[in-house]
Amino acid sequence: xxxxxxxxxxxxxxxxxxxxxxxxxVGSGVSGALIAKELSGRxxxxxxxxxxxxxxxxxxxxxxxxxxxxxxxxxxxxxxxAANANAPMPRSTDTTKLRPxxxxxxxxxxxxxxxxxxxxxxxxxxxxxxxxxxxxxRMLPDDFALRSRFGRAADWPLGYDDLEPYYRRAEFxxxxxGEVEEQDFAGLRFAPDYVYPMHGMPRSHLDRVIADDLDGxxxxxxxxxxxxxxxxxxxxxxxxxxxxxxxxRGYRPVGAVSLHQAELGExxxxxxxxxxxxxxxxxxxxxxxxxxxxxxxxxxxxxQAVASEVHVDPASGRVTAIDYQxxxxxxxxxxxxxxxxxxxxxxxxxxxxxxxxMLASGLTGSSGLVGRNLMDHAYLLTWALMPEPxxxxxxxxxxxxxxxxxxxxFRRQHAAFRFGIHNDGWGWATGSPYxxxxxxxxxxxxxxxxxxxxxxQQISRQVLMAGMIEVLPDESNRVTVDPRYRDRLGNPRxxxxxxxxxxxxxxxxxxxxxxxxLYQRLGAEDHTAYHPAExxxxxxxxxxxxxxxxxxxxxxxxxxxxxxxxxxxxDQRSWDHxxxxxxxxxxxxxxxxSNTTLTLAALCLRSADTIAKDLxxxxxxxxxxxxxxxx
Amino acid sequence: xxxxxxxxxxxxxxxxxxxxxxxRLEGTGQTDAYLTTIGDIVGEATVDALVSVHRGLxxxxxxxxxxxxxxLRRELLSDAKLGPVARNLVKxxxxxxxxxxxxxxxxxxxxxxxxxxxxxxxxxxTEGLLWPAVGANxxxxxxxxxxxxxxxxxxxxx
Numbered sequence: 001x002x003x004x005x006x007x008x009x010x011x012x013x014x015x016x017x018x019x020x021x022x023x024x025x026v027g028s029g030v031s032g033a034l035i036a037k038e039l040s041g042r043x044x045x046x047x048x049x050x051x052x053x054x055x056x057x058x059x060x061x062x063x064x065x066x067x068x069x070x071x072x073x074x075x076x077x078x079x080x081x082a083a084n085a086n087a088p089m090p091r092s093t094d095t096t097k098l099r100p101x102x103x104x105x106x107x108x109x110x111x112x113x114x115x116x117x118x119x120x121x122x123x124x125x126x127x128x129x130x131x132x133x134x135x136x137x138r139m140l141p142d143d144f145a146l147r148s149r150f151g152r153a154a155d156w157p158l159g160y161d162d163l164e165p166y167y168r169r170a171e172f173x174x175x176x177x178g179e180v181e182e183q184d185f186a187g188l189r190f191a192p193d194y195v196y197p198m199h200g201m202p203r204s205h206l207d208r209v210i211a212d213d214l215d216g217x218x219x220x221x222x223x224x225x226x227x228x229x230x231x232x233x234x235x236x237x238x239x240x241x242x243x244x245x246x247x248x249r250g251y252r253p254v255g256a257v258s259l260h261q262a263e264l265g266e267x268x269x270x271x272x273x274x275x276x277x278x279x280x281x282x283x284x285x286x287x288x289x290x291x292x293x294x295x296x297x298x299x300x301x302x303x304q305a306v307a308s309e310v311h312v313d314p315a316s317g318r319v320t321a322i323d324y325q326x327x328x329x330x331x332x333x334x335x336x337x338x339x340x341x342x343x344x345x346x347x348x349x350x351x352x353x354x355x356x357x358m359l360a361s362g363l364t365g366s367s368g369l370v371g372r373n374l375m376d377h378a379y380l381l382t383w384a385l386m387p388e389p390x391x392x393x394x395x396x397x398x399x400x401x402x403x404x405x406x407x408x409x410f411r412r413q414h415a416a417f418r419f420g421i422h423n424d425g426w427g428w429a430t431g432s433p434y435x436x437x438x439x440x441x442x443x444x445x446x447x448x449x450x451x452x453x454x455x456x457q458q459i460s461r462q463v464l465m466a467g468m469i470e471v472l473p474d475e476s477n478r479v480t481v482d483p484r485y486r487d488r489l490g491n492p493r494x495x496x497x498x499x500x501x502x503x504x505x506x507x508x509x510x511x512x513x514x515x516x517x518l519y520q521r522l523g524a525e526d527h528t529a530y531h532p533a534e535x536x537x538x539x540x541x542x543x544x545x546x547x548x549x550x551x552x553x554x555x556x557x558x559x560x561x562x563x564x565x566x567x568x569x570x571d572q573r574s575w576d577h578x579x580x581x582x583x584x585x586x587x588x589x590x591x592x593x594s595n596t597t598l599t600l601a602a603l604c605l606r607s608a609d610t611i612a613k614d615l616x617x618x619x620x621x622x623x624x625x626x627x628x629x630x631x
Numbered sequence: 632x633x634x635x636x637x638x639x640x641x642x643x644x645x646x647x648x649x650x651x652x653x654x655r656l657e658g659t660g661q662t663d664a665y666l667t668t669i670g671d672i673v674g675e676a677t678v679d680a681l682v683s684v685h686r687g688l689x690x691x692x693x694x695x696x697x698x699x700x701x702x703l704r705r706e707l708l709s710d711a712k713l714g715p716v717a718r719n720l721v722k723x724x725x726x727x728x729x730x731x732x733x734x735x736x737x738x739x740x741x742x743x744x745x746x747x748x749x750x751x752x753x754x755x756x757t758e759g760l761l762w763p764a765v766g767a768n769x770x771x772x773x774x775x776x777x778x779x780x781x782x783x784x785x786x787x788x789x
Binding site: 066067069071072073075203204205208267268269270271272273277279280389390391394395399424433434437438441442445447449450451452453455456459 | 647649650651700703704708717718721725726728730749750752754756757761762765768770771772775776779780781782783784789
């Protein structure tokens with residue numbers, strides 16, 4: 001079916017090709033939307049190119065995605081979003097156990113291994129923020145200086161204090177709910193009197209039960225002692241605005257995206273479905289920012305247009321144009337190829353898509369690092385049954401975590417990690433509650449009232465602690481392209497090589513040992529089990545573990561201080577192509593133990609400032625939106 | 632629409648198998664959808680057999696719940712043909728998903744084109760009884776409201 005354009009914002013391929021834009025942005029996710037909003041707010045003319053359709057600028061269209069999720073037998077991260085062979089997406093269900101020497105090309109990603117990655121992303125309006133969970137953790141000061149502090153990886157070309165004002169702005173744009181007092185660990189610094197835009201999400205009953213027994217537990221590591229405590233997790237989810245925000249001016253939450261009046265999205269209702277879709281739009285996704293950008297009247301949106309080639313002037317290195325393939329019907333490969341011209345180009349696909357487009361265009365970078373240093377967090381899931389029902393499957397997916405092991409002298413020996421405490425039971429690890437129902441009905445032969453009682457005992461007592469482990473940059477972890485693997489429009493698909501070193505595995509082993517101790521202290525039945533037949537299974541020092549992907553694709557165009565050792569500078573500007581910015585988590589020199597979105601948002605707000613300066617716009621500059629007290 | 636008798640007997644059987652009352656089952660609004668789904672896949676004769684076994688047991692046990700449960704195990708759940716269908720009926724009420732029948736069942740009693748794992752409808756998912764059984768909401772629907780997750784769960788005792 002041919003998709004209709006929304007004439008208010010959307011531009012036709014013909015029109016897009018005929019306009020000289022100040023800035024052309026590829027991708028409508030968090031990075032692209034923030035840059036588009038910032039630059040259009042300063043009077044610049046911006047084109048946003050999105051590979052997927054323009055769906056979901058109305059509540060009615062959003063409901064279609066929600067109902068698609070309800071009706072899907074597999075409720076994976078991309079279940080709400082329509083498959084589109086012109087802009088295919090990875091699905092976790094495509095991940096299978098690899099055999100040595102045999103790539104898995106079943107899904108969109110071609111996986112070479114050695115570790116199978118079940119990470120995904122979403123090629124729709126708003127990008128992967130559509131299915132992100134919303135955790136909005138700042139990186140720690142130590143995370144920017146791994147080389148000088150721990151002799152590992154490389155220091156970032158900027159430090160925490162350089163990025164801190166942009167973190168504040170990002171927390172404003174994303175609408176973060178959290179409590180600064182709970183974030184006083186590991187040297188995390190906030191501006192004086194700073195508060196998050198909204199109060200933290202209330203702790204779940206499960207969090208409280210766990211905190212009762214775990215708070216104060218001392219863990220010795222490499223000469224240091226860490227006292228654990230359960231802390232609220234800052235998250236980009238609408239809660240109760242903090243009246244003290246912005247010097248007492250407060251914060252007004254942004255609700256559902258809609259062309260029409262919609263009383264939705266004002267506050268989290270506890271749908272327990274942040275990933276893959278918040279039914280009431282209380283969770284931030286990039287459509288909010290994009291909608292604001294479109295509201296300036298200076299942003300054109302070109303959807304159903306897949307960026308296919310970046311053209312460079314060989315003499316100056318400057319990008320002259322980007323080609324795109326515009327299709328009218330997602331069900332058909334029929335398309336026209338157009339060209340967009342602009343003064344500045346921003347690639348804001350994601351770490352995988354940015355690298356894929358660069359490499360498909362023959363742009364490997366003078367450092368040869370485009371596509372290399374691919375990172376993601378390695379998740380070690382552990383799960384147990386608490387002694388009493390704790391109310392699993394209620395509330396936002398996570399409201400608290402254990403942050404105390406996110407840095408320390410041990411980082412010379414092994415990776416840092418945090419535990420997220422999951423309110424949604426064992427689903428991520430075991431397929432619960434479906435698997436539990438199948439087990440009780442089909443194998444334990446339970447029915448009637450006994451089945452109901454068994455379900456309560458089996459499900460409501462569930463706790464899952466997800467160890468999110470740092471993976472350092474490694475040039476052999478990479479995205480490449482291979483002409484043998486193409487999608488329906490003929491674009492090369494991403495070919496992914498990924499493995500984790502002993503530095504990460506040592507942390508996995510430590511996290512597993514610690515989780516045993518935590519469950520012992522809680523009196524919880526530890527049901528954690530890893531099987532060699534599962535994708536992501538690794539063996540380390542005689543014990544097996546299963547590592548899962550975190551969807552935190554990063555590092556394929558790392559930033560640094562030298563064109564020889566990095567792809568972009570601290571502003572995310574390509575060393576080789578001065579009017580090209582590679583934006584997003586791909587620029588991160590390392591990822592620490594923070595979900596990448598808040599940091600990439602801060603980086604993109606910083607880049608927007610640079611681009612605006614570059615273009616020295618003639619329009620009267622509009623002051624950047626204040627990001628809170630002291631901003 | 633099924634005959635009034637069949638529909639009532641289907642609900643009575645479903646109540647016995649799920650542990651939820653007929654009133655609660657009717658409240659999901661899914662009775663007709665499930666009766667149609669199961670009939671389309673395994674055939675109306677099998678549905679008739681299911682309900683008649685239950686009816687016979689109810690008549691024979693005269694309100695003795697333990698005897699009824701015993702009869703359901705002996706005559707329904709352990710029956711090669713009816714057992715897997717009865718278990719599927721339980722899962723249907725709990726999560727709105729029809730599970731593809733076991734391979735042995737398909738081999739013996741004949742495959743149906745519609746017999747694959749699927750969610751009957753978006754509403755069938757949100758009306759699943761698993762969620763209220765454990766004091767939760769179906770992920771993505773029927774939320775309890777802001778901050779309610781901070782309280783202990785309220786779970787009906789059965």
